[in-house]
Amino acid sequence: MSKLMNKHSYEVHSDNVEPLTILSPEGEVVNPDLMPELSDEQLKELMYRMVFTRTWDERAVNLGRQGRLGFYAPVSGQEASMIGSEYALNKEDFICPAYRDMPQIVWHGLPLYQAFLYSRGHQHGGQIPEGVNVLMPQIIIGAQILHATGVAMAFKKRGEKRVAITYTGDGGSSEGDFYEGLNFAGAYKLPAIYVVQNNGYAITTPYSKQTAAQSIAHKALAAGIKGVQVDGMDVLAVVKAVSEAAERGRNGEGATLIELLTYRFRPHSLSDDTTKYRTKDEESEWTQKDPIIRFGKYLDKKGLWTEEDTARVKEEAKAAVNDAIKKAEATEKMTVGGLIDSMFENTPAHLEEQKADF
Numbered sequence: 001m002s003k004l005m006n007k008h009s010y011e012v013h014s015d016n017v018e019p020l021t022i023l024s025p026e027g028e029v030v031n032p033d034l035m036p037e038l039s040d041e042q043l044k045e046l047m048y049r050m051v052f053t054r055t056w057d058e059r060a061v062n063l064g065r066q067g068r069l070g071f072y073a074p075v076s077g078q079e080a081s082m083i084g085s086e087y088a089l090n091k092e093d094f095i096c097p098a099y100r101d102m103p104q105i106v107w108h109g110l111p112l113y114q115a116f117l118y119s120r121g122h123q124h125g126g127q128i129p130e131g132v133n134v135l136m137p138q139i140i141i142g143a144q145i146l147h148a149t150g151v152a153m154a155f156k157k158r159g160e161k162r163v164a165i166t167y168t169g170d171g172g173s174s175e176g177d178f179y180e181g182l183n184f185a186g187a188y189k190l191p192a193i194y195v196v197q198n199n200g201y202a203i204t205t206p207y208s209k210q211t212a213a214q215s216i217a218h219k220a221l222a223a224g225i226k227g228v229q230v231d232g233m234d235v236l237a238v239v240k241a242v243s244e245a246a247e248r249g250r251n252g253e254g255a256t257l258i259e260l261l262t263y264r265f266r267p268h269s270l271s272d273d274t275t276k277y278r279t280k281d282e283e284s285e286w287t288q289k290d291p292i293i294r295f296g297k298y299l300d301k302k303g304l305w306t307e308e309d310t311a312r313v314k315e316e317a318k319a320a321v322n323d324a325i326k327k328a329e330a331t332e333k334m335t336v337g338g339l340i341d342s343m344f345e346n347t348p349a350h351l352e353e354q355k356a357d358f
Helices: 003-007 040-065 079-087 102-107 112-119 143-158 176-188 217-223 235-250 280-287 291-301 307-330 336-343 349-357
Strands: 094-096 164-169 192-198 226-231 256-261
Touching (some): 040 102, 040 291, 079 102, 079 235, 079 256, 079 291, 094 143, 102 112, 112 307, 143 164, 143 176, 143 192, 176 217, 192 235, 217 226, 217 256, 226 235, 235 256, 235 291, 336 349
Parallel strands (some): 164 192, 192 256, 226 256
Protein backbone atom coordinates (compact mmCIF):
# COMPACT_ATOMS: atom_id res chain seq x y z
CA MET A 1 0.00 0.00 0.00
CA SER A 2 1.41 3.39 -0.98
CA LYS A 3 2.12 6.17 1.51
CA LEU A 4 -0.72 8.11 -0.06
CA MET A 5 -3.11 5.29 0.78
CA ASN A 6 -2.06 4.90 4.41
CA LYS A 7 -3.96 7.91 5.73
CA HIS A 8 -7.28 7.35 3.98
CA SER A 9 -7.43 3.92 2.36
CA TYR A 10 -11.00 4.54 1.20
CA GLU A 11 -9.90 7.38 -1.09
CA VAL A 12 -9.14 6.44 -4.69
CA HIS A 13 -5.52 7.24 -5.58
CA SER A 14 -4.35 4.10 -7.37
CA ASP A 15 -5.54 0.62 -8.26
CA ASN A 16 -6.17 -0.16 -4.60
CA VAL A 17 -9.10 0.98 -2.51
CA GLU A 18 -10.53 -0.32 0.75
CA PRO A 19 -14.04 0.75 1.76
CA LEU A 20 -14.27 3.18 4.64
CA THR A 21 -15.60 1.19 7.60
CA ILE A 22 -15.99 2.36 11.19
CA LEU A 23 -18.23 -0.34 12.69
CA SER A 24 -17.78 -4.08 12.26
CA PRO A 25 -20.93 -6.20 11.71
CA GLU A 26 -20.73 -6.95 15.45
CA GLY A 27 -20.97 -3.24 16.28
CA GLU A 28 -17.33 -2.85 17.30
CA VAL A 29 -15.41 0.31 16.39
CA VAL A 30 -12.60 -0.73 14.05
CA ASN A 31 -11.41 2.73 12.98
CA PRO A 32 -11.71 5.03 16.02
CA ASP A 33 -9.64 7.78 14.36
CA LEU A 34 -12.31 8.15 11.68
CA MET A 35 -15.32 8.40 14.01
CA PRO A 36 -17.55 11.37 13.14
CA GLU A 37 -18.13 13.85 15.96
CA LEU A 38 -21.65 12.98 17.07
CA SER A 39 -23.27 13.43 20.47
CA ASP A 40 -25.24 10.65 22.17
CA GLU A 41 -28.46 12.41 21.16
CA GLN A 42 -27.35 12.53 17.54
CA LEU A 43 -26.47 8.84 17.60
CA LYS A 44 -29.93 8.03 18.96
CA GLU A 45 -31.54 10.26 16.33
CA LEU A 46 -29.77 8.34 13.57
CA MET A 47 -31.11 5.07 14.97
CA TYR A 48 -34.58 6.55 15.36
CA ARG A 49 -34.66 7.56 11.70
CA MET A 50 -33.36 4.21 10.49
CA VAL A 51 -35.92 2.19 12.45
CA PHE A 52 -38.69 4.59 11.44
CA THR A 53 -37.70 4.31 7.77
CA ARG A 54 -37.56 0.48 7.85
CA THR A 55 -41.06 0.38 9.37
CA TRP A 56 -42.39 2.95 6.90
CA ASP A 57 -40.90 0.92 4.03
CA GLU A 58 -42.52 -2.31 5.21
CA ARG A 59 -45.89 -0.59 5.48
CA ALA A 60 -45.51 1.14 2.09
CA VAL A 61 -44.84 -2.21 0.38
CA ASN A 62 -48.11 -3.50 1.81
CA LEU A 63 -49.95 -0.33 0.73
CA GLY A 64 -48.60 -0.79 -2.78
CA ARG A 65 -49.84 -4.37 -2.91
CA GLN A 66 -53.25 -3.17 -1.72
CA GLY A 67 -53.39 -0.72 -4.63
CA ARG A 68 -53.30 2.32 -2.32
CA LEU A 69 -49.93 3.47 -3.71
CA GLY A 70 -48.74 3.54 -7.30
CA PHE A 71 -45.11 2.89 -8.15
CA TYR A 72 -43.05 2.24 -5.03
CA ALA A 73 -39.34 1.38 -4.79
CA PRO A 74 -38.44 -0.49 -1.56
CA VAL A 75 -35.45 0.67 0.50
CA SER A 76 -34.97 -1.82 3.36
CA GLY A 77 -31.25 -2.54 3.74
CA GLN A 78 -30.22 0.86 2.42
CA GLU A 79 -31.14 2.83 5.54
CA ALA A 80 -27.53 3.54 6.51
CA SER A 81 -26.68 4.99 3.10
CA MET A 82 -29.86 7.05 2.87
CA ILE A 83 -30.29 8.26 6.45
CA GLY A 84 -26.57 8.72 7.10
CA SER A 85 -26.00 10.79 3.96
CA GLU A 86 -28.94 13.13 4.55
CA TYR A 87 -28.04 13.55 8.23
CA ALA A 88 -24.58 14.78 7.24
CA LEU A 89 -26.09 17.73 5.32
CA ASN A 90 -27.31 21.16 6.38
CA LYS A 91 -30.95 21.99 5.73
CA GLU A 92 -29.72 24.68 3.29
CA ASP A 93 -28.08 22.00 1.14
CA PHE A 94 -30.03 20.74 -1.85
CA ILE A 95 -31.07 17.15 -2.63
CA CYS A 96 -31.72 16.04 -6.22
CA PRO A 97 -33.20 12.55 -5.75
CA ALA A 98 -34.03 9.56 -7.89
CA TYR A 99 -37.29 7.67 -7.44
CA ARG A 100 -35.99 5.46 -4.61
CA ASP A 101 -34.67 8.36 -2.55
CA MET A 102 -37.87 9.23 -0.68
CA PRO A 103 -36.34 8.79 2.80
CA GLN A 104 -33.71 11.46 2.17
CA ILE A 105 -36.16 14.09 0.98
CA VAL A 106 -38.75 13.30 3.67
CA TRP A 107 -36.13 13.68 6.42
CA HIS A 108 -35.00 16.85 4.64
CA GLY A 109 -38.49 18.32 5.05
CA LEU A 110 -40.97 16.93 2.49
CA PRO A 111 -44.21 15.88 4.28
CA LEU A 112 -44.73 12.12 4.20
CA TYR A 113 -48.23 12.39 2.75
CA GLN A 114 -46.77 14.25 -0.26
CA ALA A 115 -44.33 11.40 -0.80
CA PHE A 116 -47.35 9.11 -0.97
CA LEU A 117 -49.10 11.50 -3.36
CA TYR A 118 -46.05 11.38 -5.63
CA SER A 119 -46.31 7.58 -5.65
CA ARG A 120 -50.01 7.89 -6.51
CA GLY A 121 -49.21 10.18 -9.48
CA HIS A 122 -50.81 13.25 -7.95
CA GLN A 123 -49.37 16.62 -8.97
CA HIS A 124 -49.37 17.88 -5.36
CA GLY A 125 -46.75 15.22 -4.62
CA GLY A 126 -44.32 17.27 -6.67
CA GLN A 127 -45.22 20.69 -5.27
CA ILE A 128 -42.31 21.15 -2.89
CA PRO A 129 -43.10 23.37 0.13
CA GLU A 130 -41.28 26.68 0.45
CA GLY A 131 -37.98 26.29 2.28
CA VAL A 132 -37.64 22.54 1.60
CA ASN A 133 -34.50 22.26 -0.51
CA VAL A 134 -35.27 19.24 -2.67
CA LEU A 135 -36.43 18.55 -6.20
CA MET A 136 -39.19 16.07 -6.89
CA PRO A 137 -37.78 12.56 -7.51
CA GLN A 138 -36.47 11.93 -11.00
CA ILE A 139 -37.77 8.84 -12.76
CA ILE A 140 -35.34 9.04 -15.72
CA ILE A 141 -32.21 7.08 -14.83
CA GLY A 142 -29.28 9.45 -14.32
CA ALA A 143 -31.06 12.71 -15.17
CA GLN A 144 -30.80 13.86 -11.54
CA ILE A 145 -27.00 13.92 -11.94
CA LEU A 146 -27.31 16.87 -14.32
CA HIS A 147 -29.83 18.60 -12.07
CA ALA A 148 -27.46 18.48 -9.11
CA THR A 149 -24.61 19.74 -11.28
CA GLY A 150 -26.69 22.73 -12.33
CA VAL A 151 -27.77 23.49 -8.77
CA ALA A 152 -24.15 23.28 -7.61
CA MET A 153 -23.10 25.65 -10.39
CA ALA A 154 -25.70 28.15 -9.17
CA PHE A 155 -24.36 27.91 -5.61
CA LYS A 156 -20.83 28.57 -6.86
CA LYS A 157 -21.81 31.55 -9.01
CA ARG A 158 -23.73 33.07 -6.09
CA GLY A 159 -20.90 32.47 -3.66
CA GLU A 160 -23.16 30.44 -1.35
CA LYS A 161 -21.70 27.94 1.13
CA ARG A 162 -24.08 25.17 0.09
CA VAL A 163 -23.74 21.82 -1.62
CA ALA A 164 -25.96 19.83 -3.96
CA ILE A 165 -26.17 16.08 -3.48
CA THR A 166 -27.66 13.50 -5.80
CA TYR A 167 -28.07 9.73 -5.83
CA THR A 168 -28.13 6.93 -8.34
CA GLY A 169 -27.59 3.18 -8.35
CA ASP A 170 -24.78 1.19 -9.91
CA GLY A 171 -26.83 1.00 -13.11
CA GLY A 172 -27.13 4.78 -13.23
CA SER A 173 -23.34 5.05 -13.29
CA SER A 174 -23.44 3.67 -16.85
CA GLU A 175 -25.60 6.51 -18.15
CA GLY A 176 -24.17 9.33 -20.24
CA ASP A 177 -25.65 11.89 -17.85
CA PHE A 178 -23.46 10.46 -15.09
CA TYR A 179 -20.22 11.13 -16.97
CA GLU A 180 -21.35 14.52 -18.26
CA GLY A 181 -22.26 15.67 -14.76
CA LEU A 182 -19.00 14.51 -13.20
CA ASN A 183 -16.91 16.01 -16.00
CA PHE A 184 -18.63 19.39 -15.69
CA ALA A 185 -18.26 19.34 -11.89
CA GLY A 186 -14.56 18.58 -12.22
CA ALA A 187 -13.95 21.27 -14.83
CA TYR A 188 -15.67 23.96 -12.74
CA LYS A 189 -14.80 22.63 -9.26
CA LEU A 190 -18.42 22.55 -8.18
CA PRO A 191 -19.80 21.97 -4.65
CA ALA A 192 -21.52 18.72 -5.63
CA ILE A 193 -21.72 15.26 -4.09
CA TYR A 194 -22.51 12.31 -6.35
CA VAL A 195 -23.61 9.24 -4.39
CA VAL A 196 -23.79 5.85 -6.08
CA GLN A 197 -25.65 3.30 -3.95
CA ASN A 198 -24.05 0.17 -5.34
CA ASN A 199 -26.34 -2.67 -4.26
CA GLY A 200 -24.84 -5.13 -6.72
CA TYR A 201 -27.64 -5.09 -9.28
CA ALA A 202 -29.26 -2.71 -11.73
CA ILE A 203 -32.64 -4.42 -11.46
CA THR A 204 -31.43 -7.87 -12.68
CA THR A 205 -28.07 -6.88 -14.19
CA PRO A 206 -25.19 -7.78 -11.84
CA TYR A 207 -22.47 -5.26 -11.16
CA SER A 208 -19.92 -7.54 -12.83
CA LYS A 209 -21.64 -6.86 -16.16
CA GLN A 210 -22.07 -3.14 -15.51
CA THR A 211 -18.47 -1.99 -15.85
CA ALA A 212 -14.90 -3.21 -16.21
CA ALA A 213 -13.69 -0.55 -13.78
CA GLN A 214 -12.25 -1.80 -10.49
CA SER A 215 -14.82 0.30 -8.65
CA ILE A 216 -17.32 3.02 -9.38
CA ALA A 217 -15.30 5.29 -7.10
CA HIS A 218 -12.39 5.01 -9.54
CA LYS A 219 -14.47 6.83 -12.16
CA ALA A 220 -13.83 10.05 -10.24
CA LEU A 221 -10.21 10.00 -11.43
CA ALA A 222 -11.10 10.73 -15.06
CA ALA A 223 -13.29 13.67 -13.98
CA GLY A 224 -10.59 15.14 -11.78
CA ILE A 225 -12.69 14.96 -8.62
CA LYS A 226 -12.28 13.12 -5.34
CA GLY A 227 -13.53 9.52 -5.26
CA VAL A 228 -14.17 7.43 -2.16
CA GLN A 229 -15.61 4.01 -1.47
CA VAL A 230 -17.63 3.43 1.70
CA ASP A 231 -19.25 0.53 3.53
CA GLY A 232 -22.83 1.59 2.88
CA MET A 233 -24.18 -0.72 5.60
CA ASP A 234 -22.28 1.31 8.23
CA VAL A 235 -24.18 4.50 9.05
CA LEU A 236 -21.23 6.10 10.86
CA ALA A 237 -18.97 5.57 7.85
CA VAL A 238 -21.59 7.15 5.60
CA VAL A 239 -21.94 10.18 7.89
CA LYS A 240 -18.15 10.56 7.93
CA ALA A 241 -17.73 10.39 4.16
CA VAL A 242 -20.61 12.73 3.29
CA SER A 243 -19.66 15.22 6.01
CA GLU A 244 -16.15 15.43 4.57
CA ALA A 245 -17.49 15.78 1.03
CA ALA A 246 -19.88 18.56 2.07
CA GLU A 247 -17.10 20.42 3.85
CA ARG A 248 -14.88 20.18 0.79
CA GLY A 249 -17.66 21.53 -1.39
CA ARG A 250 -18.39 24.47 0.89
CA ASN A 251 -14.69 25.32 1.07
CA GLY A 252 -14.38 25.53 -2.71
CA GLU A 253 -12.38 22.30 -3.03
CA GLY A 254 -14.69 20.73 -5.58
CA ALA A 255 -16.96 17.73 -6.03
CA THR A 256 -16.83 14.21 -4.59
CA LEU A 257 -18.00 10.86 -5.96
CA ILE A 258 -18.99 8.48 -3.15
CA GLU A 259 -19.61 4.81 -3.86
CA LEU A 260 -21.67 3.24 -1.07
CA LEU A 261 -21.50 -0.56 -1.02
CA THR A 262 -24.93 -1.59 0.16
CA TYR A 263 -27.63 -4.20 -0.39
CA ARG A 264 -31.37 -3.85 -0.75
CA PHE A 265 -33.17 -6.68 1.02
CA ARG A 266 -36.39 -6.26 -0.94
CA PRO A 267 -36.96 -6.33 -4.72
CA HIS A 268 -36.15 -3.46 -7.08
CA SER A 269 -39.86 -2.68 -7.27
CA LEU A 270 -43.11 -4.43 -6.39
CA SER A 271 -43.14 -6.12 -9.81
CA ASP A 272 -39.63 -7.57 -9.40
CA ASP A 273 -38.76 -11.14 -8.37
CA THR A 274 -35.27 -11.38 -6.83
CA THR A 275 -35.36 -15.19 -6.72
CA LYS A 276 -34.66 -15.17 -10.46
CA TYR A 277 -31.24 -13.57 -10.13
CA ARG A 278 -30.11 -13.56 -6.46
CA THR A 279 -29.14 -16.59 -4.39
CA LYS A 280 -30.22 -17.32 -0.85
CA ASP A 281 -26.58 -17.58 0.22
CA GLU A 282 -25.88 -14.08 -1.09
CA GLU A 283 -28.92 -12.64 0.65
CA SER A 284 -28.00 -14.41 3.88
CA GLU A 285 -24.46 -13.02 3.75
CA TRP A 286 -25.70 -9.45 3.39
CA THR A 287 -28.37 -9.91 6.05
CA GLN A 288 -25.50 -10.42 8.52
CA LYS A 289 -24.53 -6.80 7.76
CA ASP A 290 -28.02 -5.36 8.37
CA PRO A 291 -27.33 -1.65 9.08
CA ILE A 292 -29.96 -1.39 11.82
CA ILE A 293 -28.80 -4.49 13.71
CA ARG A 294 -25.18 -3.44 13.31
CA PHE A 295 -25.70 0.09 14.62
CA GLY A 296 -28.07 -1.20 17.29
CA LYS A 297 -25.33 -3.44 18.72
CA TYR A 298 -23.02 -0.42 18.94
CA LEU A 299 -25.64 1.70 20.70
CA ASP A 300 -26.57 -1.13 23.05
CA LYS A 301 -22.94 -1.41 24.21
CA LYS A 302 -22.99 2.33 24.91
CA GLY A 303 -26.26 2.02 26.83
CA LEU A 304 -28.06 4.31 24.36
CA TRP A 305 -30.68 2.00 22.79
CA THR A 306 -32.90 -0.89 23.86
CA GLU A 307 -35.41 -3.23 22.27
CA GLU A 308 -38.10 -1.15 23.97
CA ASP A 309 -36.85 1.90 22.07
CA THR A 310 -37.12 0.02 18.79
CA ALA A 311 -40.68 -1.10 19.59
CA ARG A 312 -41.68 2.47 20.48
CA VAL A 313 -40.30 3.90 17.23
CA LYS A 314 -42.02 1.21 15.18
CA GLU A 315 -45.39 2.15 16.68
CA GLU A 316 -44.72 5.84 16.02
CA ALA A 317 -43.82 5.06 12.42
CA LYS A 318 -46.93 2.95 11.86
CA ALA A 319 -49.13 5.75 13.21
CA ALA A 320 -47.37 8.33 11.04
CA VAL A 321 -47.75 6.20 7.91
CA ASN A 322 -51.44 5.60 8.63
CA ASP A 323 -52.04 9.34 9.06
CA ALA A 324 -50.09 10.15 5.90
CA ILE A 325 -51.90 7.66 3.66
CA LYS A 326 -55.27 8.83 4.97
CA LYS A 327 -54.33 12.44 4.17
CA ALA A 328 -53.09 11.44 0.72
CA GLU A 329 -56.29 9.53 -0.03
CA ALA A 330 -58.40 12.47 1.19
CA THR A 331 -56.63 14.97 -1.09
CA GLU A 332 -58.87 16.37 -3.81
CA LYS A 333 -58.51 14.39 -7.02
CA MET A 334 -56.64 15.90 -9.92
CA THR A 335 -58.36 17.39 -12.95
CA VAL A 336 -56.93 17.95 -16.43
CA GLY A 337 -57.65 21.66 -16.14
CA GLY A 338 -55.94 21.88 -12.76
CA LEU A 339 -52.90 20.02 -14.09
CA ILE A 340 -52.60 22.41 -17.05
CA ASP A 341 -52.98 25.48 -14.84
CA SER A 342 -50.30 24.27 -12.46
CA MET A 343 -47.75 24.16 -15.28
CA PHE A 344 -48.02 27.78 -16.40
CA GLU A 345 -48.33 31.21 -14.81
CA ASN A 346 -50.30 32.31 -17.88
CA THR A 347 -51.91 29.37 -19.66
CA PRO A 348 -51.29 29.42 -23.45
CA ALA A 349 -54.37 29.82 -25.65
CA HIS A 350 -54.14 26.37 -27.22
CA LEU A 351 -54.14 24.77 -23.75
CA GLU A 352 -57.12 26.89 -22.72
CA GLU A 353 -58.90 25.30 -25.67
CA GLN A 354 -57.93 21.85 -24.44
CA LYS A 355 -59.19 22.68 -20.95
CA ALA A 356 -62.54 23.63 -22.42
CA ASP A 357 -62.84 20.18 -24.00
CA PHE A 358 -62.72 18.66 -20.53
